[in-house]
Amino acid sequence: MGIRGMGIRLVYGLKTEDTGYLDSFYPSRRLAEAARDLGIDYDAAIHYAGYPFSRAVEFCAGHVALLRGELPIELYEELEASGISVVNCASATSLAADKLGQARRYAAIGAAHPRTAAIDPSERRAPLGFPFVVKPRYGMMGRGVALVDSYTRWLSFMDSGEPERVPYVAQEYVEPSRGRDVRFFFARFDDEEPYPTAIAVIREAEGLASNSHSGGVMRPFDPPAGLAAEAKRVFDDSGLAYGTVDFLFGNEEATSFVVCETNACPGFEALEGTCGIDAARAVLLAAIRWKGAS
Secondary structure, X not given: OOOOOOXXXXXXXXXXXXXXXXXXXXXXXXXXXXXXXXOOXXXXXXXXXXXXXXXXXXXXXXXXXXXXXOOOHHHHHHHHHOOOEEEOXXXXXXXXXXXXXXXXXXXXXXXXXXXXXXXXXXXXXXXXXXXXXXXXXXXXXXXXXXXXXXXXXXXXXXXXXXHHHOOEEEEEOOHHHOOEEEEEEEEOOOOOOOOOEEEEEEEEOOOOOOOHHHOOEEEEOOOOHHHHHHHHHXXXXXXXXXXXXXXXXXXXXXXXXXXXXXXOOOOOHHHHHHHOOOHHHHXXXXXXXXXXXX
């Protein structure tokens, strides 16, 4: 039986203008398959540099706009200003993209989080005690993340010009979690529940970043009740319709955890392959049921 109400219009931020690519690109292909199975009125388009916002507004009018990929936040705002329900919404997406903003939000709600500070390109003094991690404030997929374990490495990083090119943050290095974290993927996995529920996994890799783009592997994880409750609390505060909450291991025994970040546009290929679940379906249901959109 199909789902009645608004349809879904997927807008994917990609570098190609070839819409045929959506048929082979894993996330868009799976979302189209899940939409057919659910009987959802669905269509997809690519947004690329120079693509007018007005065309996206026309394409999404009367439907839920599901936005994925690298897209300007102004597109989210333009769609919302036109009365279109956007998933994820502009404010939640903007916060999820901002590592410094997230750190401040976690402090405000009392969530344990590594100490985080903005890096001033003109300041030679290290912002935190060594070792610490540097990462782009608005980065994604582990790009630009590096461990700074001495003043010499700090000066080398500062002299590289990177902090002048894009804003960076320094974050406390949580050594027990090197190359591993716990990810909670929230979406509408359970039809019996009125709100998004989570699938938890452990991600592991050789380097600092644990995501699949950096060669990480994933395995199912049965989280302690307290950690699952904290993940839900952080997710509920995020304003996301679907997304992920990642935690670092606070000790080797895996009895202590600190929240690392939320993600408004997580990939799900590895999640589906590892856990044997239909994450695409859960994402679509989260979108169509977002704040009465259906």
